[in-house]
Amino acid sequence: MRKLAELGAYGVNFHDNDVFDFHASSAERDQRIAEFRQALADTGMVVTTATTNLFSHPMFKEGAFTANDREVRRFALAKVMRNLDLAAELGAAVYVCWGGREGAESGASKDVRAALSRYKEAMDVLCAYVIDHGYDIRFAIEPKPNEPRGDILLPTAGHALAFINELEQPELVGINPEVGHEEMAGLNYAHAISQALWHGKLFHIDLNGQNGPRYDQDLRFGAGNTRGAFWVVDALTAGGFDGPIHFDYKPPRTEDDDGVWASAAACMRNYLILRQKVQAFRADPEVIAALAAARADQLNVPTLADGETWRDIAGFIPDTDALGRRGMAFEHLDQLALEHLYGVR
Amino acid sequence: MRKLAELGAYGVNFHDNDVFDFHASSAERDQRIAEFRQALADTGMVVTTATTNLFSHPMFKEGAFTANDREVRRFALAKVMRNLDLAAELGAAVYVCWGGREGAESGASKDVRAALSRYKEAMDVLCAYVIDHGYDIRFAIEPKPNEPRGDILLPTAGHALAFINELEQPELVGINPEVGHEEMAGLNYAHAISQALWHGKLFHIDLNGQNGPRYDQDLRFGAGNTRGAFWVVDALTAGGFDGPIHFDYKPPRTEDDDGVWASAAACMRNYLILRQKVQAFRADPEVIAALAAARADQLNVPTLADGETWRDIAGFIPDTDALGRRGMAFEHLDQLALEHLYGVR
Amino acid sequence: MRKLAELGAYGVNFHDNDVFDFHASSAERDQRIAEFRQALADTGMVVTTATTNLFSHPMFKEGAFTANDREVRRFALAKVMRNLDLAAELGAAVYVCWGGREGAESGASKDVRAALSRYKEAMDVLCAYVIDHGYDIRFAIEPKPNEPRGDILLPTAGHALAFINELEQPELVGINPEVGHEEMAGLNYAHAISQALWHGKLFHIDLNGQNGPRYDQDLRFGAGNTRGAFWVVDALTAGGFDGPIHFDYKPPRTEDDDGVWASAAACMRNYLILRQKVQAFRADPEVIAALAAARADQLNVPTLADGETWRDIAGFIPDTDALGRRGMAFEHLDQLALEHLYGVR
């Protein structure tokens, strides 16, 4: 944490069993938390989010909130609740729920509809807990399609957003999409966060890098899909995301300590480089002209004018062939973006 | 249609421009529809669903409901509205909306949040149209991650389910997930339909076959992910799906007419074979014992007992290591399922 | 091993550091090997293959035969050589080389052409070692596209087959393709082993299950791509593969010991079930007729007749449109195969 602060980090994500062991006694736990708080005090870093490890201990081998064994589910909730008290104390505004073990490798072992009901029950209980304690905490579900389970429930940003609508307190729950997790399904992460922003549900982000459908690479932000990263920063900026810019990546095993910190610093540096590029792109008069030529701005004009209903367009027939022939000039616009990414404009 | 009826098909999906040309005159249109209706009358087949082609004509090259050009959007709505009248006349209960052109290949060309607002506007207008006409029609959005566009909006069942919640008449809109479309994103289709059923939103299905992330193969049902198909039939049966069993596949180009009909008949045949296997699997006493050993049924027991709140589980600590050691016996259960699929039990 | 023998296994693969620790003293090593040999003697099992762990110790974090650090490369060879003596003693006929750490996450860190030269050098040295010792051992390279490295060298069966041709003793080296490794690249494993057989290079096989491009699942054989497994058994049978049928899978973490053995036994059972199905398929008179209708056998007839040269076909123009219209009847044939898989014929 001291090193992260030196590198300019604003805050950290609190993971319970990264700070104290699963089997830690209360005294050990308190001791480790005290050290953690001291480091916060010394560095001025904040705890932006907290989360509970519901995936490492073998009891969670086939789920936590959706384990077939009811005792596992009850304990999972108790573990999160205890951690919520700590999160509140540490000032975390967002509580991340990554249900990495909620899933299945085989068809009959998990009744998906029952599992979703238990998942909902868990989130409802946790929301009640937060409300009853008056905590200023919101939850962010982190979707992932697979790994470590064959198929994880709520596999994408979309599935999690849909699920949230069934909760008793949907306003308390949003999502925490991760670049690599969406890209493991071949999906466009910038689209995912734009849809989340559109729903008012982008409560937190996990930035990193990935090279398409394969194992979860957790590369540093900027590596992997470099071009996608540009649009991610653009989508966050355009969409007015005001949460912390959070990186969830793993330095490759090739690195010693110096290499680890070099890659951590690079995540932050790349974000700042891309932010500057995105701003320059959006301010470039040629880009503004190209956006107009692409009629990108027209999409903000409602299809029906004020006061119009379906009656006003029934039977509407424009010159369809002329519309078919009209070019969109998207390639020119996209090339301008690429040249901003290259830094040659 | 006559041939499909001979093969035992119950109904057909009505695609406007498969019956009459985009540029058909009213007379031509009426003539083709009359022929279509005659075939319905002669065969006793029903029209289960209807849909509008908003993807072939070049005017839709970059969207219909979410085209940057407002005239395209207005015409797209008018085209659907005209077709809704026909769908009502033909008795279609479900109207499928596949937004295959609603998407982008490049980042700046499409403002995703604006596009979702226009998409919502379109669905709201169409719902109003249906309500104002008193039609007994519900809409089913068909998600797809890509192809023909680089990234399609509402790429998976989850994204579509989330979107529906923002509509003015969410009860009128559900989804029509397709096996291959979910599997192109590496997702589990049986999980997708189970989640859709859980939300009460599985309004229609498109069954076919696919071999993972690649181009949209539209193989006959049963081909591709054969094991997945077993769980699809199981999920539909267990979830009480009562809509028509619909196949959306394309016979390979290797086939002449005989081969085309052979593959069409095989889709239906494979569904019936799998339905029988699924029923036998669920009725097999050894399976019932294996499900109990896997505690699969326990997932239907709420985590909190009747009347319990979070207070009743705060601080709950079971014998975590004993729970960790306890096997789930999922492999035995899954092998039983595989042996039912093989037909060796 | 005793349990595997009880289940009917014919042999085992010898992995050095699964039997003794990387840092084991010579005495410890000898002790563990003696126990291993005793188990062989007691059970009658044979050692079909041996291999060296060149991936777990952190010194191999960025390669073994292709590590940038020359000392790592020299030690890797020494470790394999020591193990080759043991393999010879244990009677292993095939030595598997899985170069899981030979690869890169980033572009400049690994000079791919230099790495291939070092890879070739390593294989040439090991072949010389085997020849000089008169060992009756052949090598089998096991390809994999990624995981644990971002991109692994020799990522598919094809790349490994191409590489072997550059070796000094290509006849001593073949491949050991794994179902899941090829399917992680979306490739058809039955095609891979057919091509390997065509080259005379299928020295060993690793059977398991996978669900397309994602992390390496190592499911039991039969699970995952069930339909693909049928064609795998067919390709092995038709191609006259006479090596041991080897399973390289991992029981899911959901299982206790009973579940582990249940899944191990199921791998063998599924192979036998599929072998029977494949034999029945090939013997079915309707299948034989369908193969003839598909002209599948004609492909064994050379394009040029005996004694013909290009001169005999220059300017040849058949009735191209008639050939275009002629159906291949592949769907009927494939449906027969599926029905054999289903066990309904």
Add this chain to the structure above:
Amino acid sequence: MRKLAELGAYGVNFHDNDVFDFHASSAERDQRIAEFRQALADTGMVVTTATTNLFSHPMFKEGAFTANDREVRRFALAKVMRNLDLAAELGAAVYVCWGGREGAESGASKDVRAALSRYKEAMDVLCAYVIDHGYDIRFAIEPKPNEPRGDILLPTAGHALAFINELEQPELVGINPEVGHEEMAGLNYAHAISQALWHGKLFHIDLNGQNGPRYDQDLRFGAGNTRGAFWVVDALTAGGFDGPIHFDYKPPRTEDDDGVWASAAACMRNYLILRQKVQAFRADPEVIAALAAARADQLNVPTLADGETWRDIAGFIPDTDALGRRGMAFEHLDQLALEHLYGVR
């Protein structure tokens, strides 16, 4: 062609049925070729490569060189041979063979080993034709994993390289790998061309853009995997590739003529931008220091010193734990590359 010349293109690829129709009479054919030659003369462009369309006509629906129907195979060879005369006349040095229809959607329809024998026979016949005519033409096989067929034979660069070794004239045949085709299998294209260069088999290249496993996108070069494109240019430069820089892409349907030419020009522009960046990267003193810190250059030092044999390293044991602790400093090196791509160094 005139427009391409204006944009600065050096040459074109000659596709027979893009210039004249499949059913063209000899007179029509001659007329169209004369126009094509006139355009060459007027513009000074050269024909770098030629190829034959063996995929559009329905007679090729299930293969050309490997069709089950022998007449199709004989005609396919005749069609290529006729075109080889033209290629020689036009001065094409490379003849591209994309076997897009050589493959299968189902298991029994295609005997893969027989198909590879027919594929070999076809290449052998064509090599004999070229030799007998004294043409200065070499062949380049273009691999692709799937689309339009479910699984295409010779699916990757590796499979094609392996296949070539079985030919009678392997020196006449190399490969023409395409960015998107390798990336559709999740493979690293820079690695593919490096391996091809290592084998001396990179006879031609097809540059374009793709976003991982999905349909064949054929985006302009630079779009898609932007970071991968940097390493592609680096691999070509470092490997001494001296063939033409060829782009095989398709402008998106969103474009009118102006947009089409804008994207064509951008392909060339992006290559030049990246070439400059790659040169600057390799010349940057900090990069040179970082490469040394990563010991990337050590990989060119043989593992065995001159005159050493396996005897000199048998029993070699370095300080393995010290080697394990030693960092590779790859992240710093990779970040320098990224900053060159960004244009911020």
